[in-house]
Amino acid sequence: MSVPTEQYAQVFKSNNDPIERKKVPVSKPGPDEVLVNIKYTGVCHTDLHAWKGDWPLQTKQNLIGGHEGAGVVVAVGELVKDIKVGDHAGIKWINGSCGHCEFCMAGDEPLCTNALLSGYTVDGSFQQYAIGKAVDVARIPKGVPLDAVAPILCAGITVYKALKESQARAGQTIAIVGAGGGLGSLAVQYAKAMGFRVIAIDTGSEKQEMCLNVLGAEEYVDFAKEDVGAKVKSITGGLGAHAVILLAVSEKPFQHATEYCRAHGTVVCVGLPAKARISAEVFPTVIRMITIKGSYVGNRIDTHEAIDFFARGLIKAPFKVGKLSELPQVFKLMEEGKIAGRYVLDTSK
Numbered sequence: 001m002s003v004p005t006e007q008y009a010q011v012f013k014s015n016n017d018p019i020e021r022k023k024v025p026v027s028k029p030g031p032d033e034v035l036v037n038i039k040y041t042g043v044c045h046t047d048l049h050a051w052k053g054d055w056p057l058q059t060k061q062n063l064i065g066g067h068e069g070a071g072v073v074v075a076v077g078e079l080v081k082d083i084k085v086g087d088h089a090g091i092k093w094i095n096g097s098c099g100h101c102e103f104c105m106a107g108d109e110p111l112c113t114n115a116l117l118s119g120y121t122v123d124g125s126f127q128q129y130a131i132g133k134a135v136d137v138a139r140i141p142k143g144v145p146l147d148a149v150a151p152i153l154c155a156g157i158t159v160y161k162a163l164k165e166s167q168a169r170a171g172q173t174i175a176i177v178g179a180g181g182g183l184g185s186l187a188v189q190y191a192k193a194m195g196f197r198v199i200a201i202d203t204g205s206e207k208q209e210m211c212l213n214v215l216g217a218e219e220y221v222d223f224a225k226e227d228v229g230a231k232v233k234s235i236t237g238g239l240g241a242h243a244v245i246l247l248a249v250s251e252k253p254f255q256h257a258t259e260y261c262r263a264h265g266t267v268v269c270v271g272l273p274a275k276a277r278i279s280a281e282v283f284p285t286v287i288r289m290i291t292i293k294g295s296y297v298g299n300r301i302d303t304h305e306a307i308d309f310f311a312r313g314l315i316k317a318p319f320k321v322g323k324l325s326e327l328p329q330v331f332k333l334m335e336e337g338k339i340a341g342r343y344v345l346d347t348s349k
């Protein structure tokens, strides 16, 4: 397969600097790495946090963002045996990890303190050719469409993991906060595929229509118009949802979720609004035995399982396709909360 020496990428120098379409060199994979010709890349709200620099974690300078890149392997390092040129693969958030710390040994590689993060500490998928460690690139079966599978590489894996972490059982009710966004739309679909009943929480009629009529949530609560806690309780016979999955990019729901979580239920925090705090009243949290926990992407087996759900046709969430060059406009729409579902960018344009 012929690999060019130059390619187009979306680059910014430091946080909040202009995002520029530039010609940059194509990197060569190291001995344990693969080079993936990215065909499509999803745009995650994390990419917007990376550009703004609003998290307490430094980004690389001259960063090429992106961590939902789906494409074709075009070169492999000399130590790589189990993935070959021509295979379909995905550049996901965890680009590589040390492999020998306590967390890596236990299969918890997202917790590795030396993990490389695609589109954050190393260049990611907002380019036509991206590098990943061979053990960490996602394996994508042939025949799976690369545009639709791109959002699975972060959003899908993350929400699938969060639903598992909730410890809820099939038949129970999950409140998904931020259900109209990229993670949220996939969370509704994974929740349904896993046998849960879904209350979707977000705002606006476009997201309402998508959640109820396209994704299959049973109920929709508009956080801008309704009292979320009261509505969720009334839908659930006064008891609350068995689990609440917090995917929103604002602090408020992180301070109220325990109020509409059922006794012995779990609040799973996933969204990462800047400088936000979680709070809960001690007395009801204790006597109702509420669990509050964080959930962070997923490991390699979560990745395999999340892609397998998708490959079996169980996960269908709407996405819009744009050009890689449109990234700044997509960030603007995302900031304004105007994207229902995910935006996926075609890197050839």
Ligand code: NAD
Residues within 6 Å of the ligand: 043, 044, 045, 046, 047, 049, 154, 155, 158, 177, 178, 179, 180, 181, 182, 183, 184, 201, 202, 203, 223, 247, 248, 249, 250, 252, 253, 269, 270, 271, 272, 273, 295, 296, 297, 298, 334, 337, 339, 341
């Ligand atoms: P998105 O912009 O596509 O969706 C966010 C949604 O939250 C929007 O639909 C918005 O309307 C909704 N929202 C805002 N305020 C709300 C409120 N008060 N109540 C209910 N909904 C509200 O973003 P995304 O790509 O889905 O990412 C969501 C968050 O998850 C980001 O902070 C991102 O960085 C984070 N994230 C975390 C992980 C992880 O591993 N924990 C992985 C990926 C993304």
Ligand code: ZN
Residues within 6 Å of the ligand: 044, 045, 046, 047, 067, 093, 154, 155
């Ligand atoms: Zn992401």
